[in-house]
Amino acid sequence: MATNIEHPTNSQYISISASSDGKYIFAVRITDKSRIDIISISTSRGSEATVSYGFEIPADSREMLDKCDFDADKKRIVVCSHTGERRSIIIRDCVDSKTYSLTQEKPGSTSCIKLDDRENILYFGSDDGNIYKWQFQKTNNALQTLKFANRTVSSIAIDSAKTIAAASFDRGSVNAILVDARGETNNIRIISDPRGAQTISLHPNRREFAIIGEDCILIYDIEKLRNTR
Structure with missing residues (x-):
């Protein structure tokens, strides 16, 4: 109804x-x-x-x-x-x-946002190609920049293991980033696909992430990407 x-x-x-x-x-x-x-x-x-x-x-x-x-x-x-x-x-x-x-x-402008309510952190993407990590409950308004690409960030996903994945407009430049408990970042790999990347999502099993492009759905294995750095 x-x-x-x-x-x-x-x-x-x-x-x-x-x-x-x-x-x-x-x-x-x-x-x-x-x-x-x-x-x-x-x-x-x-x-x-x-x-x-x-x-x-x-x-x-x-x-x-x-x-x-x-x-x-x-x-x-x-x-x-x-x-x-x-x-x-x-x-x-x-x-x-x-x-x-x-x-x-x-x-x-701010192109996408993702709130991690467990850690009180807001991740937001920008048309300058960067991802920003804002720990908004800290008194010093701590802001960390995660270098991404030269294109607008279109989607951000996170999981309970603090893996951050992001997708950008135009030719599907995709960056998988690990963030450890100390907030340090580790770029895994940049993947490019000619069909574009609009939205990204991480699987709860922490092993794969999926990208929705203009005319396709692409699934990647995170462990395999780590091993091919």
């Missing part, structure tokens, strides 16, 4: 996620570039849809909104935006009402 959710004027839905227990689906709605509402839908009572959380986007982060996502388990909103010479990222914890913010004085 379909659920109809109220759609106010000048608003749009921009992402959707589900809680790990499967009880709720959350839709992210932005209105007039100034307010984000999180709509919760009970999977057991499909007709019930309510606004569970709301967030007013700061005035200096409303222009050129790049990405917005919601962590359904930790109840955190991630908002990414940019101006001509500055990149801005805000994480809002809807449970304790804490806000974490990061500003980079450099041009470029």
Whole structure:
């Protein structure tokens, strides 16, 4: 049975996620570039849809909104935006009402985001070809740059072993990166495929990752890649 959710004027839905227990689906709605509402839908009572959380986007982060996502388990909103010479990222914890913010004085938009809620780390890709690792609960706003490629990063995936994989637009340049417990990185290998890479995903068994291209699905064995460095 379909659920109809109220759609106010000048608003749009921009992402959707589900809680790990499967009880709720959350839709992210932005209105007039100034307010984000999180709509919760009970999977057991499909007709019930309510606004569970709301967030007013700061005035200096409303222009050129790049990405917005919601962590359904930790109840955190991630908002990414940019101006001509500055990149801005805000994480809002809807449970304790804490806000974490990061500003980079450099041009470029945020192309993809991945929140590791176990470690309180946000990974985000950029059109400058880098992956950035932000430990947002640290007082010094620690930011680490993971060198990737000369193309826009289109997708990031992580697993429980702290393996990071990333894909980029244009000719499918793919980089698999290991991050150990100390935060040190180890580039495994760069793979190129002419069919393009749009989305990447790591298998829970920690042995393979898959890439969705323009007209294909490619699966790679991580251990084999390590052995051919």
